[in-house]
Amino acid sequence: GAGVSQTPSNKVTEKGKYVELRCDPISGHTALYWYRQSLGQGPEFLIYFQGTGAADDSGLPNDRFFAVRPEGSVSTLKIQRTERGDSAVYLCASSLGARGNTDTQYFGPGTRLTVL
Amino acid sequence: KQEVTQIPAALSVPEGENLVLNCSFTDSAIYNLQWFRQDPGKGLTSLLLIQSSQREQTSGRLNASLDKSSGRSTLYIAASQPGDSATYLCAPGANNLFFGTGTRLTVIP
Numbered sequence: 001g002a003g004v005s006q007t008p009s010n011k012v013t014e015k016g017k018y019v020e021l022r023c024d025p026i027s028g029h030t031a032l033y034w035y036r037q038s039l040g041q042g043p044e045f046l047i048y049f050q051g052t053g054a055a056d057d058s059g060l061p062n063d064r065f066f067a068v069r070p071e072g073s074v075s076t077l078k079i080q081r082t083e084r085g086d087s088a089v090y091l092c093a094s095s096l097g098a099r100g101n102t103d104t105q106y107f108g109p110g111t112r113l114t115v116l
Numbered sequence: 117k118q119e120v121t122q123i124p125a126a127l128s129v130p131e132g133e134n135l136v137l138n139c140s141f142t143d144s145a146i147y148n149l150q151w152f153r154q155d156p157g158k159g160l161t162s163l164l165l166i167q168s169s170q171r172e173q174t175s176g177r178l179n180a181s182l183d184k185s186s187g188r189s190t191l192y193i194a195a196s197q198p199g200d201s202a203t204y205l206c207a208p209g210a211n212n213l214f215f216g217t218g219t220r221l222t223v224i225p
Binding site: 033035040041042043044045048055056059091093102103104105106107108109110 | 120147148150152158159160161162165167168205207209211212213214215216217218
């Protein structure tokens, strides 16, 4: 079956602009995660959804970052007033979410965001 | 906050060698631990998941162990192949995963 997909694969924007990054999880997965990976680093947690609600958003760096999952499937990560430091690869993952989050997380290919 | 350390940072071995990658973490209150591989410019591919109640998991030439009380996990790769060349990341998890910076493995033909 289809894996996690993310669009766009690459996004170049100018400082101060607004961007939206999209994640399509594996069908039937109720848990969805966003991570951010800077060059040479491991991924860093941003936010976790269980169904439609954000169960843990403690990783969002500031109020310029926001994510939604209105129907419990597709999620959109929104970044306002982008800064050069936001440049990174944004990774999305999903899991079944059925056993208190002890399930395997499956990752998408990521969106490479470059802020000029 | 969970801190994850992976040693060595980089490893180069000839094809056919067995090797061990090490991972340590500071907070033992985890649900599970996953090992991933990441190829350059790509996303993460899950290799193994060990539940917190388990001691090890095996998949093909890979064997991962977990000692939750001491905050350690190892990934053993048998009979390494050039296709195993990648960065390997361990990630202990609760509601979300915490990552180290990985071990970059090169298997020389």
